[in-house]
Every structure is written in structure tokens, then in C-alpha cells.
Amino acid sequence: MTSLTGIKTLTICSSSKFYETAQALAKEMTDAGLNVFTPRFDFNEEAVAVTMDDKISLTREFLRKIEGSDAIYVIDQDGYTGRSVCIEIGYASALGKTVVLSESPAENAVRALTSAVVAVGEITKRITP
Numbered sequence: 001m002t003s004l005t006g007i008k009t010l011t012i013c014s015s016s017k018f019y020e021t022a023q024a025l026a027k028e029m030t031d032a033g034l035n036v037f038t039p040r041f042d043f044n045e046e047a048v049a050v051t052m053d054d055k056i057s058l059t060r061e062f063l064r065k066i067e068g069s070d071a072i073y074v075i076d077q078d079g080y081t082g083r084s085v086c087i088e089i090g091y092a093s094a095l096g097k098t099v100v101l102s103e104s105p106a107e108n109a110v111r112a113l114t115s116a117v118v119a120v121g122e123i124t125k126r127i128t129p
Contacts (some may be wrong), residue, residue, distance in 0.1 A: 005128040008034045011037040014075040014084040037065035071098035079106030
């Protein structure tokens, strides 16, 4: 079992398909005393049009959040990550961050960069600042 100690700041990564879960988890983690970064929920691609300029700006902003984190937590229901989340996983891994997924990933390259798989309902309990 991978140790999740020393994590004080965490970025939640998620396809916009899973933003409802991400928002609930962010609240739970914040209530538990963690510093949590999230995607910009106001740019949910399931609900609003996101321009190319928006996507570029949002991507750069989100990568800075990952830089300031001890770890990332990826919500990947049924193993789905999506392209943007795959980039975020690769970036976090290259920076030496802990990469935790909610489910076993469908993509083997993602599996190679994963430190641990911990279900959404268990992750807050497993992190020790």
C-alpha cells in the first residue's frame, strides 16, 4: 500500500463528465483540512462552450495548480481519463508528484505513472498531512 503521508496540498483532476463528484470531494477534503485545487467548474465543457483561447488559458492555469501541489487525485470513473487529464498526469509525474487514481485506469501508459488507486469514498481518510 502506497503511503499518502505528507500531503497537505492536492489537486483534483477530472474530466468535466465527473465534475459533480469532484466538487463533492473537494468540499469533503477542504472540510478535513486539506488545501485543495480543482478544475474551474464554471468552464464545464458539458454545459458551456469553451473557446480555444479559454482552453489554452485554463490548461496553463491548471498546470500551475499541479506545480503547487504535493499530489494529484484523478477521478477516472470506469478507467476514463480523457486527453487533458492524461496531460495532467504526465506533467505531475514528471514533476515527481504523487499520482493517485480513483479507479484502475483503462490506459496502460497512465497505469505506469500511477502511485496508487484509492476509491473516491476512501481517499480523504487515507491522506495524512
